[in-house]
Amino acid sequence: MSRLRLTIKGPAESGGLIAINGSTPMDNIDPRSLYPDYDVLAKRTSLSWNDATRRVIDARLAVPREPRFFSGEQWATLVAVCRRILPQPADRPEVPIAALLDNLLRTDDTQGFRVDPLPYDGPAWKQGLVALEAEARAAYHAAFPALSERVQDALLKEAQAGRLHHPAWAPMTAALFFKHRILTDIPALYYAHPTSWSEIGFGGPAGPRGYVRMGLNRRDPWEAREVGATSQAPARALTRHAR
Amino acid sequence: MRCHADTDTVDFVIVGTGAGGGTLAARLAEQGFSVVALDAGPFFRPLLDFASDETAQNQLFWTDKRVSSGTNPIKMGGNNSGKAVGGSTVHFAMVSLRFRPEWFKSRSILGYGADWPLDWAEMWHYYSMAEQALAIAGPIHYPWGPKRPRYPYRAHELNAAAKLLARGCEALGYRWSETPLATVSAPRGKSPPCVYRGFCRFGCSTNAKQSALTVWIPRALKAGAEIRDLAMAGRIDVDHQGCATGVHYVREGQWRFQNARNVIVCGYAIETPRLLLNSETACFPDGLANSSGLVGRYLMTQANQAAWGRMEDEVRWYKGPPSLALTEHWNYEDRGKDFFGGYCWMGQGPLPIEWVSVQTSARGLWGPALRTEMMDYNHQIGVKMVGEMLPNEDNRVTLDDDTDQYGLPIPRITYEWSENDKRLINHALNQMTMSLAAIGATRIFPQDDDTNHLAGTARMGFNRETSVVNSDCRSWDIPNLWICDGSVFPTTGGVNPALTIQALALRTADRIKHLAARREL
Known part of the structure; x- marks a missing residue:
């Protein structure tokens, strides 16, 4: 049997993809949802949600928009970083990623462990934002949020590649902070929000009802219908009888 | 629930109520022993307390302070650690596999690792007991290993992800199987059949899952055991004769002491050695049961790498248990390997937060x-x-200078992959990638950095110089101190450990009954 030889490295030029079956890197275009008619929150009172789910999602949607954990300057840096890591469309309310992170760290609702030599999540975030700000001022004589998006991206790429060495990072490194905090926490908080679930067509909360149709190209009436999917009747007709 | 005073000297105090401790609490109470089982986490009521949500269910995980270090630091928290009555089985993926028989003698037969002081045929008996107790849903004929009884419940319907796994295996010429799962495919007692909501790894909100919380804990309570939740054990006391006398624990902000004739530690591979090391005395300056110096050593995790790709079809992998099908081909086939050990692979259904973490950690995308x-x-x-x-x-696992919210020194976890580990991972990544390519997946990429289950740190063995406990899970140094969880594994095998831990606990309970009858406790 023939063996594929894989070279496993960090993010490669191909975005980590292996060239099989005609894989090519995705262009960096503004993505559109395949599920424009789907709103996971429409199921809030259905049998797909229980009371415990309603409680926690309601609290998430009501998260205070002001910083309580971060200082004003750290907050401004964080908001700018979140907009570069997870840019959001202008035509809908923004998922408040920074506010969700502030709330998470204030209540210490983290995974608990730290990876040496990073501090625990809260102190790591505060220090990392201060260090990123210091890098911006050292290189561009301006605050990070005041930089252009292109320059912000460039600075973040330098952090990811471990090419930033301001003493303010110690004992962390920019690369570890980027990997374990920026690239772990910000995407997780965005994809913890119902807006993102609607965007990607995820079924969302599913108890106690669960699902019935499990096979390839099968979909329950209470699941998102993909644009262009022709094999099934429109979701609205199918869902008429379902709560 | 029958309740004991701290001043009652109970037959057994058990620390931890997961796969090891939950099983023992039930079996020992059923044999007539008085049992108090402590757990640091809460006693959840899934129907009321569990949300269908990846984030909120962080409440199930061990999130106290820990330091992870070394060349390949292990991701802790929700990845591998539970803090609840029922332990990690509350959020495990229900995959219930037996060891390959040779693994119990991997040093003698296969040339690597260490032998277990147990006979596989005896374990085969206890695996069957565990599968019956957990009403495992599985295939009529399992394609690998010696004959076993048919699984008590029929296998679950395959979701699209599982069907595609099967297609990939068939393209490579490998057998595949429905995964034996601890979630019921038909009603059983208070458990309704699984409704395929797909949040299994964040707690089952319908009680279809056959976890320690829904199987062993109710049996323990019925037989008269006390389950004391939110009780964090901090120290085991030992008298001047070198026998354990009970456990110091903190509950509702108060330090208390439960007297006991026997102590069983079932805290899993991090908290078990931590408790033993934190219980040092003048007589045992290196911690309890540690004359070999091996408490905390031989920590193992399991390689949890993956290959991912894209299908033209709609897969919608969020539906159903995530691992409905698997292949154990490379657990049972040794030809063509340039490494020791084995592995299986399973279908996947990561929910959005886990999926985005794959994209960011494996590819660095943003x-x-x-x-x-x-x-x-x-x-x-x-x-x-x-x-x-x-x-x-x-x-x-060692103790760090830092302390946690109870004032107890926290664990420091140090890990490095060996060259053998890396060869095994590379082999598996090649195989898994080929299986996706064979079914026409595009945009394939490997995830090379993940690990999951834990084992080791209080290994069982044949003598007191090279192990911490004997085949009965009894410590060599302190006759009434026992350890029964994944930490006693000398090797970890290429399958999920939960069923083996439960089979081992069933055996230990039988051995304790036997020893008690002979007045050898």
Whole structure:
């Protein structure tokens, strides 16, 4: 049997993809949802949600928009970083990623462990934002949020590649902070929000009802219908009888 | 629930109520012993307390302070640690596999690792007991290993991700199987059949899952055991004759002491050695049961790498238990390997937060590229390995200078993959990638950095110089101190450990009954 030889490295030029079956890197275009008619929150009172789910999602949607954990300057840096890591469309309310992170760290609702030599999540975030700000001022004589998006991206790429060495990072490194905090926490908080679930067509909360149709190209009436999917009747007709 | 005073000297105090402790609490109480089982976590009521949500269910995980270090630091928290009555079984993926028989003698037969002081045929008996107790849903004929009884409940329907795994295996010429799962496929007692909501790894909100919380704990309570939740054990006391006298624990802000004739530690591979090390005395300056110096050593995790790709079809892998099908081909086939050990791979169904963590950790994506990739969520397919990592005494748990919210020194976890581990991982990544390529998946990429289950740190063995406990899970140094959880594994095998821990606990309970009858407790 023939063996594929894989070279496993960090993010490669191909975005980590292996060239099989005609894989090519995705262009960096503004993505559109395949599920424009789907709103996971429409199921809030259905049998797909229980009371415990309603409680926690309601609290998430009501998260205070002001910083309580971060200082004003750290907050401004964080908001700018979140907009570069997870840019959001202008035509809908923004998922408040920074506010969700502030709330998470204030209540210490983290995974608990730290990876040496990073501090625990809260102190790591505060220090990392201060260090990123210091890098911006050292290189561009301006605050990070005041930089252009292109320059912000460039600075973040330098952090990811471990090419930033301001003493303010110690004992962390920019690369570890980027990997374990920026690239772990910000995407997780965005994809913890119902807006993102609607965007990607995820079924969302599913108890106690669960699902019935499990096979390839099968979909329950209470699941998102993909644009262009022709094999099934429109979701609205199918869902008429379902709560 | 029958309740004991701290001043009652109970027959057994058990620390931890997961796969090891929950099983023992039930079996020992059923044999007539008085039992108090402590758990640091809450006693959840899934129907009322569990949300269908990846984030909120962080409440199930062990999130106290820990330090992870070394060349390949292990991701802790929700990845491998539970803090609840029922332990990690409350959020485990229900995969219930037996060891390959040769693994119990991997040193003698296969040339690596260490032998277990147990006979596989005896374990085969206890595996059957555990499968019956957990009403495992599985295939009529399991394609690998010696004959076993048919599973008590019929296998679950395959979801699209599982069907694609099967297709990939068939293309490579490998057998595949429905995964034996601890979630019921038909009603059983208070458990309704699984409704395929797909949040299994964040707690089952319908009680279809057959976890320690729904199987062993109710049996323990019925037989008269006391389950004391929110009780964090901090120290085991030993008298001047070298016998354990009970456990110091903190509950509702108060330090208390439960007297006991026997102590069984079932805290899993991090908290078990931590408790033993934190219980040092003048007579045992290196911690309890540690005359061999091996408490905390030989920590093992399992390789959990994956290959991911995209199908033109809608897969919608969020439906159903995540690992409905698997192949154990490379657990049972040794020809053509350039490494020791084995691995299986299983179908996958990561929910959005886990899926985005794959994209960011394996590919380093962010910005518009990340959001674009995430749009393909319903077309993704993937297979993920559970692979054997070899025991290495330098992979270990020690005490850190820092302390936790109870004032107890926290664990420091140090880990490095061996060259053998890396060869096994590379082999598996090649195989898994080929299985996706064979079914026409595109945009395939490997995830090379993940690990999952834990084992080791209080290994069982044949003598007191080279192990911490004997085949009965009884410590060599302190006759009434027992350890029964994944930490006693000398090797970890290429399958999920939960069923083996439960089979081992069933055996230990039988051995304790036997020893008690002979007045050898």
